[in-house]
Amino acid sequence: MSVAHPVIAVTGSSGAGTTTVMKSFAHIFRREKITAQVIEGDSFHRFNRVEMRERVRQADSGEGPQISHFGPESNLLADLERCFAEYGETGHGKVRRYIHDAGEAKELGGDPGTFTDWQPMMEHSDLLFYEGLHGGYAGPDANVARHVDLLVGVVPIINLEWIQKLHRDQNLRGYSQQAVVDTILRRMPDYVNHICPQFSRTHVNFQRVPTVDTSNPFIAADIPSADESMVVIRFANPKGIDFGYLLSMLQNSWMSRPNNIVVPGGKMGLAMQLIFTPMILRLMDMKKRAR
DSSP states (O other), rough: SSSSSSSEEEOOTTTTHHHHHHHHHHHHHTTTTOOOOEEEGGGBBBBHHHHHHHHHHHHHTSSSOOTTTTTTTGHHHHHHHHHHHHHHSSSOOEEEBBOOSSSHHHHTTTTTTOOOEEOOOOOSSEEEEEESTTTTTTTTBBBOOOGEEEEEEEOOOOOHHHHHHHHHHHHHSSOOHHHHHHHHHHHHHIIIIIIIIGGTSSSEEEEEEEOOOOOOOGGGGSSGGGGGGGEEEEEETTTTTTHHHHHHHHHTTTTEEEEEEEGGGGGGGHHHHHHHHHHHHHHHHHHHOOO
């Protein structure tokens, strides 16, 4: 953790609602004139796309151990911890990008599924913002979470996460349903052992819960919309949280526990801005005082 160079991390698997999170934080940064050094979790994968597919093939054929992007074996988690630590101490470090598709390949000058070269971070930034799978990771090989000043978890209930993955991988990536199911099963041990524990370390956690039947995610015709869901927001330390203000601003919300507030799914972005704006401004105020 660092007062002079704060680190904010959002942890959650793809499809968990991280796009909403990114937009919400981007609005806050723009409105409050905060310059953020953004780091994508994918940039700390250990293998490029071709290498990862080969290791998955080896695992499936019994030639190697099971592996997934959720686990430490396929990620540079010690490097991620050093990145957070170095930024917290100096405000500097190195970053690279993972090239997801042809659009990014044209922009970044590389092949899809590969990485750019490591480059110095921007010269002047107010904070570091990370979004990926391992912002709250803590294990024998690395303790990323201890360097984070504001740790946010974003996770749907598991059936909803599976529905989102099934639809995304089948409709956008052309995978068969069985191939997606195989991926879900292969990743499950890493999800249980390395992803779930992170949500017990978050300062604020957002869990999306559908209000329609998702009991069999493998036959779901579509993904439940924001209006067909609620979001449970849990604060690790509710001290200083103005729940009365949040309840008045977020229509049809209520408190389910002393440190939990439930809001309509369509209000998730607004809730994030209302919750995190004062938290980020507090970090910026502490940063100024430390100079």
